[in-house]
Amino acid sequence: MKSSQSKRVSVDDLEALVRAALSRAGMAPDNVGPVAATIVACERDGVKSHGILRLAGFVHSLKIGWADGTARPAITSETASLLSVDARNGFAQVALDVATPRLLAMAEASGVAVLLTRNSHHFAALWPDIEPFAARGLVALTCVNSKKRMAAWGGGRPVTGTNAIAFATPRPGHPPLVWDQSSSVLSQGDVLLAANEGRAVAPGVGCDAFGQPTTSASDILDGGALLPFGGSKGASLAVMVEILAAALTGGRFGFEDQSPAGPTTTSFGGQFLLLINPGRAQSGFDERVSVLVAAILDAGASRLPGDRRYRQRRISAAEGIDVDAPAYASLLSLAGRSGGAVAQTGGQVS
Amino acid sequence: MKSSQSKRVSVDDLEALVRAALSRAGMAPDNVGPVAATIVACERDGVKSHGILRLAGFVHSLKIGWADGTARPAITSETASLLSVDARNGFAQVALDVATPRLLAMAEASGVAVLLTRNSHHFAALWPDIEPFAARGLVALTCVNSKKRMAAWGGGRPVTGTNAIAFATPRPGHPPLVWDQSSSVLSQGDVLLAANEGRAVAPGVGCDAFGQPTTSASDILDGGALLPFGGSKGASLAVMVEILAAALTGGRFGFEDQSPAGPTTTSFGGQFLLLINPGRAQSGFDERVSVLVAAILDAGASRLPGDRRYRQRRISAAEGIDVDAPAYASLLSLAGRSGGAVAQTGGQVS
Numbered sequence: 001m002k003s004s005q006s007k008r009v010s011v012d013d014l015e016a017l018v019r020a021a022l023s024r025a026g027m028a029p030d031n032v033g034p035v036a037a038t039i040v041a042c043e044r045d046g047v048k049s050h051g052i053l054r055l056a057g058f059v060h061s062l063k064i065g066w067a068d069g070t071a072r073p074a075i076t077s078e079t080a081s082l083l084s085v086d087a088r089n090g091f092a093q094v095a096l097d098v099a100t101p102r103l104l105a106m107a108e109a110s111g112v113a114v115l116l117t118r119n120s121h122h123f124a125a126l127w128p129d130i131e132p133f134a135a136r137g138l139v140a141l142t143c144v145n146s147k148k149r150m151a152a153w154g155g156g157r158p159v160t161g162t163n164a165i166a167f168a169t170p171r172p173g174h175p176p177l178v179w180d181q182s183s184s185v186l187s188q189g190d191v192l193l194a195a196n197e198g199r200a201v202a203p204g205v206g207c208d209a210f211g212q213p214t215t216s217a218s219d220i221l222d223g224g225a226l227l228p229f230g231g232s233k234g235a236s237l238a239v240m241v242e243i244l245a246a247a248l249t250g251g252r253f254g255f256e257d258q259s260p261a262g263p264t265t266t267s268f269g270g271q272f273l274l275l276i277n278p279g280r281a282q283s284g285f286d287e288r289v290s291v292l293v294a295a296i297l298d299a300g301a302s303r304l305p306g307d308r309r310y311r312q313r314r315i316s317a318a319e320g321i322d323v324d325a326p327a328y329a330s331l332l333s334l335a336g337r338s339g340g341a342v343a344q345t346g347g348q349v350s
Numbered sequence: 351m352k353s354s355q356s357k358r359v360s361v362d363d364l365e366a367l368v369r370a371a372l373s374r375a376g377m378a379p380d381n382v383g384p385v386a387a388t389i390v391a392c393e394r395d396g397v398k399s400h401g402i403l404r405l406a407g408f409v410h411s412l413k414i415g416w417a418d419g420t421a422r423p424a425i426t427s428e429t430a431s432l433l434s435v436d437a438r439n440g441f442a443q444v445a446l447d448v449a450t451p452r453l454l455a456m457a458e459a460s461g462v463a464v465l466l467t468r469n470s471h472h473f474a475a476l477w478p479d480i481e482p483f484a485a486r487g488l489v490a491l492t493c494v495n496s497k498k499r500m501a502a503w504g505g506g507r508p509v510t511g512t513n514a515i516a517f518a519t520p521r522p523g524h525p526p527l528v529w530d531q532s533s534s535v536l537s538q539g540d541v542l543l544a545a546n547e548g549r550a551v552a553p554g555v556g557c558d559a560f561g562q563p564t565t566s567a568s569d570i571l572d573g574g575a576l577l578p579f580g581g582s583k584g585a586s587l588a589v590m591v592e593i594l595a596a597a598l599t600g601g602r603f604g605f606e607d608q609s610p611a612g613p614t615t616t617s618f619g620g621q622f623l624l625l626i627n628p629g630r631a632q633s634g635f636d637e638r639v640s641v642l643v644a645a646i647l648d649a650g651a652s653r654l655p656g657d658r659r660y661r662q663r664r665i666s667a668a669e670g671i672d673v674d675a676p677a678y679a680s681l682l683s684l685a686g687r688s689g690g691a692v693a694q695t696g697g698q699v700s
Contacts, residue, residue, distance in 0.1 A: 302504030
């Protein structure tokens with residue numbers, strides 16, 4: 001994927017630039033870390049659709065006051081297994097960061113922890129939210145609702161977000177097994193990437209503003225609707241996410257998002273997270289996951305979710321990350337740097 | 351759908367016959383109720399694929415000793431929010447019945463209840479397991495793994511079950527909003543029904559024993575594999591179900607099911623159930639669900655999941671259930687009745 005126009009940057013240097021850009025946009029020092037981490041994780045792992053491509057959206061949302069970079073999340077209620085957090089118009093990653101010590105304590109004591117975050121912005125991939133929990137031995141399920149972009153149950157107009165769901169499980173001797181998927185055939189990020197590159201998308205991905213099928217990524221983004229994967233089955237998942245992440249949390253539904261039109265503002269909704277501690281449930285869990293993964297590979301699976309990310313992560317750690325030149329220039333500009341200091345002309349990624 | 355060969359039977363009479371059939375197959379009196387209820391609920395609500403069509407499978411599994419109709423479930427561990435149950439080779443519905451009082455108490459106290467059932471047979475629809483919880487005001491998510499029938503993540507051979515997931519939420523002024531869907535394009539029950547009727551299934555539903563695409567329901571059932579809905583996305587859900595319902599519970603994976611070949615034995619695996627009490631999370635939940643449903647309908651949704659079931663349920667309560675003659679004869683035979691006493695020649699269902 002590397003072009004001669006790309007720049008190679010180390011993971012640490014990329015993180016410093018992203019942090020600088022968020023700080024420069026008005027984000028409070030305590031809040032910068034969790035948001036920068038999720039953007040850098042995606043770029044580092046080759047998930048370009050959710051990497052620094054999205055930084056401008058974060059920055060824009062902060063600058064126009066749509067999201068509050070200075071808000072500190074408030075814990076509004078707590079039981080033995082249920083934690084409700086009001087992100088107060090800040091980012092979901094900050095709320096998760098604040099909630100994490102309590103969630104870990106709940107999972108240790110009762111075996112179960114549920115986080116309900118409301119009034120939160122989530123504009124990133126979901127897997128970075130849960131991979132760390134699985135790395136600590138917990139099974140994790142999470143979902144976020146997002147601004148309306150998708151039709152449901154045979155409707156022709158958008159009503160739910162693409163409403164991603166992510167799941168992670170520990171896997172002994174390996175990084176966690178993690179998947180993260182939107183409820184749409186294609187994620188909003190991928191459609192955005194296609195539109196930016198002038199590429200068409202496959203039939204079945206979406207419809208235009210008149211409810212007609214189209215392969216134009218721009219037409220889908222411009223007043224049309226994405227379609228759920230698996231027809232009504234994907235729609236069922238998306239509606240479940242609206243219930244879990246918005247109705248239960250007290251957050252806004254996808255169709256209540258009042259953000260300025262266009263893809264450059266963050267989605268304001270809620271997040272649901274479930275953690276289960278296998279140690280409180282049944283012994284031998286780790287070994288059982290190994291048995292399952294072996295059987296899946298033996299049945300001919302071409303690859304496991306996350307394989308590509310983990311491979312790219314190792315390459316990025318060893319050799320740095322190739323960022324294409326326009327994205328890099330934008331990053332430098334957002335970070336207030338004149339450029340050149342941390343950049344090198346990239347070589348071939350092997 | 352009614353033919354002149356069908357018999358009309360009341361819901362109560364159908365339940366009496368199903369109970370008699372299960373008792374006659376050796377099921378203990380305390381265990382009959384929850385299993386009969388799920389079979390009757392499907393037949394009553396028009397879900398023929400999971401109604402009395404499956405009774406012969408239950409009975410056969412009991413008679414050959416594959417499932418134990420006399421087993422009483424054992425609670426093996428309990429925290430503030432997590433209950434582990436060993437069904438001891440009995441039916442999952444019996445384990446759920448035994449667990450329900452404790453789950454309700456957990457949901458009341460901590461807002462969250464998780465049930466992990468292992469060593470259980472589940473051969474029925476999932477929605478009857480959770481609709482009652484939603485009718486009591488709880489949000490419910492459940493899944494069961496089942497014997498291997500489906501390929502995963504690009505593999506050509508079966509490794510997971512069709513691994514159904516069901517979700518239910520209270521809906522003020524209406525019966526709960528409930529969906530129940532397999533992780534395959536088509537459920538095993540629907541493929542079985544197609545095979546019984548000699549019908550072909552749509553392309554993409556499955557492959558044959560050689561991993562080749564086929565539209566023959568029989569070829570899919572006979573050593574082939576079902577395919578997940580949404581490609582890798584449906585496979586991700588199915589693998590998650592193996593983790594939640596088997597690895598976490600201590601149950602068997604789909605590929606470890608050692609049941610005799612063919613569709614006439616029950617699946618031996620585990621069940622995961624999550625309950626969340628909106629009353630412990632956020633006020634105004636019910637009203638928010640109403641707002642969501644109104645928006646979905648306003649965006650052109652053709653119908654809500656469950657609509658057809660609830661409509662058929664009202665008809666069945668008022669007019670009885672039309673059962674086709676061969677199924678009815680089989681039911682009478684399994685129940686040890688000579689026939690005629692509770693049957694009437696059916697009229698037209700309006």
